[in-house]
Amino acid sequence: xxxxxxxxxxxxxxxxxxxxxxxxxxxxxxxxxxxxxxxxxxxxxxxxxxxxxxxxxxxxxxxxxxxxxxxxxxxxxxxxxxxxxxxxxxxxxxxxxxxxxxxxxxxxxxxxxxxxxxxxxxxxxxxxxxxxxxxxxxxxxxxxxxxxxxxxxxxxxxxxxxxxxxxxxxxxxxxxxxxxxxxxxxxxxxxxxxxxxxxxxxxxxxxxxxxxxxxxxxxxxxxxxxxxxxxxxxxxxxxxxxxxxxxxxxxxxxxxxxxxxxxxxxxxxxxxxxxxxxxxxxxxxxxxxxxxxxxxxxxxxxxxxxxxxxxxxxxxxxxxxxxxxxxxxxxxxxxxxxxxxxxxxxxxxxxxxxxxxxxxxxxxxxxxxxxxxxxxxxxxxxxxxxxxxxxxxxxxxxxxxxxxxxxxxxxxxxxxxxxxxxxxxxxxxxxx
Ligand code: AMP
Numbered sequence: 544x545x546x547x548x549x550x551x552x553x554x555x556x557x558x559x560x561x562x563x564x565x566x567x568x569x570x571x572x573x574x575x576x577x578x579x580x581x582x583x584x585x586x587x588x589x590x591x592x593x594x595x596x597x598x599x600x601x602x603x604x605x606x607x608x609x610x611x612x613x614x615x616x617x618x619x620x621x622x623x624x625x626x627x628x629x630x631x632x633x634x635x636x637x638x639x640x641x642x643x644x645x646x647x648x649x650x651x652x653x654x655x656x657x658x659x660x661x662x663x664x665x666x667x668x669x670x671x672x673x674x675x676x677x678x679x680x681x682x683x684x685x686x687x688x689x690x691x692x693x694x695x696x697x698x699x700x701x702x703x704x705x706x707x708x709x710x711x712x713x714x715x716x717x718x719x720x721x722x723x724x725x726x727x728x729x730x731x732x733x734x735x736x737x738x739x740x741x742x743x744x745x746x747x748x749x750x751x752x753x754x755x756x757x758x759x760x761x762x763x764x765x766x767x768x769x770x771x772x773x774x775x776x777x778x779x780x781x782x783x784x785x786x787x788x789x790x791x792x793x794x795x796x797x798x799x800x801x802x803x804x805x806x807x808x809x810x811x812x813x814x815x816x817x818x819x820x821x822x823x824x825x826x827x828x829x830x831x832x833x834x835x836x837x838x839x840x841x842x843x844x845x846x847x848x849x850x851x852x853x854x855x856x857x858x859x860x861x862x863x864x865x866x867x868x869x870x871x872x873x874x875x876x877x878x879x880x881x882x883x884x885x886x887x888x889x890x891x892x893x894x895x896x897x898x899x900x901x902x903x904x905x906x907x908x909x910x911x912x913x914x915x916x917x918x919x920x921x922x923x924x925x926x927x928x929x930x931x932x933x934x935x936x937x938x939x940x941x942x943x944x945x946x947x948x949x950x951x952x953x954x955x956x957x958x959x960x961x962x963x964x965x966x967x968x969x970x971x972x973x974x975x
């Protein structure tokens with residue numbers, strides 16, 4: 544046995560796991576197409592300064608950063624948004640708006656490996672650029688809802704807030720942007736008391752401290768109620784009031800689009816990524832206490848990277864955690880009932896016939912595998928069973944003479960002799 548192992552936090556995906564990942568990615572890609580998001584591919588290695596600019600202290604400290612052989616300071620991307628914003632700022636500025644971009648791939652963060660947390664993980668991203676209107680935010684929420692539905696996930700809820708509420712309050716209290724970001728990091732980790740103490744240390748008014756404390760305690764499933772209460776709390780903080788109005792409009796539009804997900808609206812919700820400026824959200828399912836995906840509005844990032852001022856909103860669903868949730872909900876087990884056929888020739892002379900039958904089945908859209916190990920029927924059947932094959936076609940000399948084969952249903956453990964021309968219909972259950 545080799546003593547080489549995967550590096551801590553890194554994983555191999557064996558066929559069963561790889562298939563689950565690809566299954567989620569396929570659905571994610573279908574959703575991109577349904578909403579008109581076009582794929583872009585950006586490099587895994589980027590300039591350190593680009594990735595570090597607005598990603599937030601926590602991620603910044605955990606980047607895989609190194610010097611390349613020419614001494615350039617580079618890093619493995621810890622998220623996609625910076626790369627997409629760079630791409631738009633440098634190469635797509637003249638393209639008509641809105642720009643709707645999709646991407647997928649692996650990301651790297653030196654997190655402590657634990658349940659649902661790895662050092663290499665996978666995301667898909669949807670970014671809608673060029674619109675500051677609430678219908679753009681609503682589209683991102685609706686698209687995320689559609690993705691969850693198409694994946695057959697159940698019981699999920701969206702936690703939703705707006706960066707403008709807290710930033711609006713703090714800005715009016717003359718707290719600098721970097722210090723606001725430091726407070727957001729604390730709030731992202733639910734360290735409310737520490738955040739209040741830190742705000743006090745930054746010299747905000749006593750009134751502000753009371754407002755902040757009340758805002759942190761304002762959350763619930765009834766968006767109208769939560770936002771109504773929040774609005775009265777932040778009275779006098781103009782930008783915070785505007786943020787609440789904006790969120791209200793976004794949620795009304797989202798509901799009107801028919802997206803029926805459960806919401807938990809939190810007035811004091813903050814996310815660790817520093818570039819968010821507006822609506823923010825995360826998706827959760829029961830029994831997994833980390834978010835499956837997160838997103839929000841970031842109106843200043845493209846400008847920061849030297850592009851024209853371009854408002855943008857996006858979402859990053861995490862593939863690994865979606866797979867975890869689907870496993871927990873037994874969704875893959877349901878999907879695994881898909882047909883898989885093995886064709887076993889009884890004798891060498893029947894190999895060509897077996898290949899013809901395999902081709903015909905694939906033509907009919909049925910996954911068909913040929914026995915390529917030259918095993919006897921009994922051993923090939925045992926192997927098919929082990930690999931989850933649903934049907935076996937045994938190509939034997941007597942049956943072939945009559946234009947027939949033996950079709951075995953591996954789950955029911957029954958077999959019958961059928962006309963070759965009818966094999967696919969029998970497998971698909973289309974015969975009377
Ligand atoms: P973020 O970029 O931090 O907003 O994360 C968006 C999504 O990426 C999360 O909701 C997770 O699904 C996924 N994600 C982030 N970090 C990790 C990690 N270390 N391991 C697995 N998935 C992650």
